[in-house]
Amino acid sequence: MRRFGQPPIDGTLRRKALDFLKGKTPDHNGVKVDQYFYMNDVELESCHGWIQWAFPIDTVSLYNEHAGRIFRDDPNVLRQFTCGSELYIMCQRLMDLYLATIGIDLYAKTNSIKFFQVVDSPYNHHMKRISRLLLHLMITGDTGDARHLYRTLINELVMKDPNRFPPKTVAYWGAIVLEFDESTRELL
Numbered sequence: 001m002r003r004f005g006q007p008p009i010d011g012t013l014r015r016k017a018l019d020f021l022k023g024k025t026p027d028h029n030g031v032k033v034d035q036y037f038y039m040n041d042v043e044l045e046s047c048h049g050w051i052q053w054a055f056p057i058d059t060v061s062l063y064n065e066h067a068g069r070i071f072r073d074d075p076n077v078l079r080q081f082t083c084g085s086e087l088y089i090m091c092q093r094l095m096d097l098y099l100a101t102i103g104i105d106l107y108a109k110t111n112s113i114k115f116f117q118v119v120d121s122p123y124n125h126h127m128k129r130i131s132r133l134l135l136h137l138m139i140t141g142d143t144g145d146a147r148h149l150y151r152t153l154i155n156e157l158v159m160k161d162p163n164r165f166p167p168k169t170v171a172y173w174g175a176i177v178l179e180f181d182e183s184t185r186e187l188l
Contacts, residue, residue, distance in 0.1 A: 017056035017068025028066035054094040055136035081140035110156040
């Protein structure tokens with residue numbers, strides 16, 4: 001039970017996520033957001049919990065329960081992540097950083113050789129990381145990048161080697177992107 005004067009848990013989790021992304025507070029390992037940009041691929045891969053901090057969503061992570069969360073029905077979320085805002089720019093930088101570690105460049109041709117070296121099995125943890133990123137983009141209103149990433153995944157990777165992707169994961173990615181599309185919501 002919440003005591004008088006205590007912030008609601010959703011507000012605390014949102015503030016935790018936003019403060020990290022604004023560079024005000026470190027993550028649970030004491031690393032501030034800007035420090036991730038100085039890490040190489042190997043260092044980033046060894047920091048498994050950074051993805052939950054970089055791309056907060058509305059559910060608790062089984063891998064990092066300490067990370068903040070954002071909530072899709074919270075009007076503060078959309079205000080904080082509007083195009084051109086401090087958080088929007090930071091999340092774009094983090095997205096580019098993460099995608100580069102797995103060989104995806106949304107502005108150039110994807111390096112499928114690097115992708116399949118890093119994502120070396122259908123059950124590789126990057127499948128969940130990609131799901132988180134797509135969901136984060138949709139929650140924060142960045143539907144254009146979410147759709148572009150989804151199309152890149154399908155056209156440049158899944159179509160190239162469908163056996164490397166669990167069908168349920170590919171369907172889930174589609175559901176994430178289409179679920180938020182008002183024109184197709186009634187079809188779901």
